[in-house]
Amino acid sequence: SQTIHQWPATLVQPVGSPLSLECTVEGTSNPNLYWYRQAAGRGLQLLFYSVGIGQISSEVPQNLSASRPQDRQFILSSKKLLLSDSGFYLCAWSGPSGIGSEQFFGPGTRLTVL
Amino acid sequence: QQQVKQSPQSLIVQKGGISIINCAYENTAFDYFPWYQQFPGKGPALLIAIRPDVSEKKEGRFTISFNKSAKQFSLHIMDSQPGDSATYFCAASVLTGGGNKLTFGTGTQLKVEL
Numbered sequence: 001s002q003t004i005h006q007w008p009a010t011l012v013q014p015v016g017s018p019l020s021l022e023c024t025v026e027g028t029s030n031p032n033l034y035w036y037r038q039a040a041g042r043g044l045q046l047l048f049y050s051v052g053i054g055q056i057s058s059e060v061p062q063n064l065s066a067s068r069p070q071d072r073q074f075i076l077s078s079k080k081l082l083l084s085d086s087g088f089y090l091c092a093w094s095g096p097s098g099i100g101s102e103q104f105f106g107p108g109t110r111l112t113v114l
Numbered sequence: 115q116q117q118v119k120q121s122p123q124s125l126i127v128q129k130g131g132i133s134i135i136n137c138a139y140e141n142t143a144f145d146y147f148p149w150y151q152q153f154p155g156k157g158p159a160l161l162i163a164i165r166p167d168v169s170e171k172k173e174g175r176f177t178i179s180f181n182k183s184a185k186q187f188s189l190h191i192m193d194s195q196p197g198d199s200a201t202y203f204c205a206a207s208v209l210t211g212g213g214n215k216l217t218f219g220t221g222t223q224l225k226v227e228l
Contacts, residue, residue: 032213043120043203043218044158051213059215090157094214101146101209103216105157 002027004106006091012112019064019078021109023091026072031093033074034103035066038088050074051096086113118206120219127226133191135222137204140185144206146214149178149189152201152221161202162189194226 003026013019025031032051036044046059048066056066063082067075074091088110094103119138127133137147148163164171164178164187171178177190191198201223205216 034213034215041221043220044216046215046217049213049215057213092157101214102160102163103148103214104160105150108155108157110155 002093002104004091004093004104006089006106006109008109009107010110010112012114013081014114015083016080019076019081019085019111021076021089021091021111023074023076023106024072025093028072028093028095030071030096032096033068034092034094035074035076036090036092036105038090038108040087044090048076081113083113086111118204118217118219120204120222122222123220124223125225127194127224129194129196129226129228131194131226133189133194133198133224133226135189135202135204135224136186137188137206137219138184138186139206139217141206141208141217142185143208144217146207146209147178147180147187148205148216149176150203150205150218152203158203191224194224196226196228199225 005024034049035047038044050056050068064078088108090108091106092103149161150158151161152158162173162176164180166182175192180187201221203221204219207214207216
């Protein structure tokens, strides 16, 4: 069966510090991978998605970047965090394009920028 | 045109009652409509999803009703239980070769009272 992991689970960082959140998927090959952000009491906003190694599409301009160094690894980064980067970050995966439509989410990372 | 509007924002239902959450969309290219359930501090979990070629889909106590002409879809939870208390999100996407990019509604907080 497939599982998706995110770490860390919670993170408190000062403004201006760097960020690296990691997401890994097990039990599947060539998944589509996604990063979402959820602000308190609000819906999910798609930040980045990837259909393959090194292929990243950005959905909204922002202070964040994403990378996919391996097939089942997706990383969200920032060089300098802003207060507005606080939120609940969720990684998700779906089957390769044209095969799987269901999208499954990881447990999330709660980021607080102070 | 990418928006998905969800209502109500919050809902209180008595145990055993029917919970109904509604969503409306504008983009007629959307062809995949999932519903997610999220408990506090957890990632969303896929509940049930529908494609526009059917008007209704039922899985256990959960039913999606889909009205293509009105561009609306709804989630019905029959025999609502206290364990159903959670936030529910509708979403929509266009299944293309570029991945399954979900557009989410703003969520409905459901509370099922004894």
